[in-house]
Amino acid sequence: MSKTTNFSLRLSGRSVIGDTLHEIGAADSRLFVCTPDIGGALKSFRGDFPERYIDTGITEQNVIGLAAGLALEGNIPVVMGMIPFLSMRACEQVRTDVCYQNLPVRIIGTGGGLTSGGGSTHNAMEDISIMKTFVNMTVLSIGDPNLIRDALYIGMEYPGPMYIRLAQGKSDTVIYEKGSVSLSIGKGIVARDGRDLTIFVHGELIADALSAARMLEEQGIQARVVDMVSIKPLDDELVLRCIKETQNILVLEDHLMYGGLASSIADLICDRQVFPRQFRRMGIPQVYAGFGSGPQLREKYHYDSRSCFQAALEMVKGPDGAN
The missing domain is CATH 3.40.50.970 (Thiamin diphosphate (ThDP)-binding fold, Pyr/PP domains)
Known part of the structure; x- marks a missing residue:
């Protein structure tokens, strides 16, 4: 890893x-x-x-x-x-x-x-x-x-x-320590391991996903974070393994929620008939977002690290934290 x-x-x-x-x-x-x-x-x-x-x-x-x-x-x-x-x-x-x-x-x-x-x-x-x-x-x-x-x-x-x-x-x-990873076409990178859910992410939001995972750890939740650097071809084997091992799937991306990585993963789920317990996507809603910095707009549209943390917490523990 x-x-x-x-x-x-x-x-x-x-x-x-x-x-x-x-x-x-x-x-x-x-x-x-x-x-x-x-x-x-x-x-x-x-x-x-x-x-x-x-x-x-x-x-x-x-x-x-x-x-x-x-x-x-x-x-x-x-x-x-x-x-x-x-x-x-x-x-x-x-x-x-x-x-x-x-x-x-x-x-x-x-x-x-x-x-x-x-x-x-x-x-x-x-x-x-x-x-x-x-x-x-x-x-x-x-x-x-x-x-x-x-x-x-x-x-x-x-x-x-x-x-x-x-x-x-x-x-x-800089996300990774020098020499600890290399890029391969068709392969994702497991940036952090965990058993309770998987956060699939790409691009600049990798740091946000890892920050959310650290907050989740304080709540007793072990989140796996996967950097899907190769969106096409997709790392089908890794996605299916994460579904099997963690069951809860959250996709975080700085792209419209429909049409990007989340849609590719949803297509794979349907094609292979391998269904997670829960599937949730976070990203840009159907809006023209206007002016603002990346962090400002991600917070406004609820796909920043704090929003990712809250969504993952709800997936694992339920809306009232009872699970």
Whole structure:
């Protein structure tokens, strides 16, 4: 099992992207980096490999089409931009130019969930539901910025398109002790073990889920926390094992409650006819959330760590705490 930190260390995910792409680019000339005017973290790559760095300006459709063309010529293009516009404005290009041809284009999106602070137009609530429906697309949601490095190295050899979802990427919580975990496509990470319920989570909310689990421990409840970093393909075996061993299932995500990870797990439950005692989902309700920081909006819409704690407590002990 992984070893988690005390959440005091923070790291810029965007800096990890910039450093890792520069490192890979120095060794592998197939790597191209493309961006629709979101290149602040890519200065070192741009400076040393200008012939493999392309900024299209704010034209998400164009940058995806360009990346598809580069991939057809045998290159590995990485596109970095803002999630709402890469997932929705360029939706047709991702589907038809990239996924239809099963091309090795890596799309890195920042601002997952309600983390952007830019209001409803910039909140990324629907991206997982969009990306996971595309044939051939692999979908990752990364919380610990150190795992971004793993994803980018895997992406140099992994077949087909890949979507990597990040939070804001400016100051991210380091979740795991260095060297205690590694990323594998199709595998979840057990961040904390427990027998009374399982909290499935992804992205920035891993820290919230672990905080809720620590509060639950004070109430005598042992919560298992599973980081579902690989949303597609899903770790079916791990999900089914958690259902069997803990019975109570809670899914926490910074995404619309329907269409994201919770829906994938619900589909698996129905397909395999393996039913938990209880199943509950927490995330963004059917609202355009407006302005506010991530923590403010999560508290407002009741999917912060305290709300997760209360929901899990109720699942295990009942609404009156009598169970």
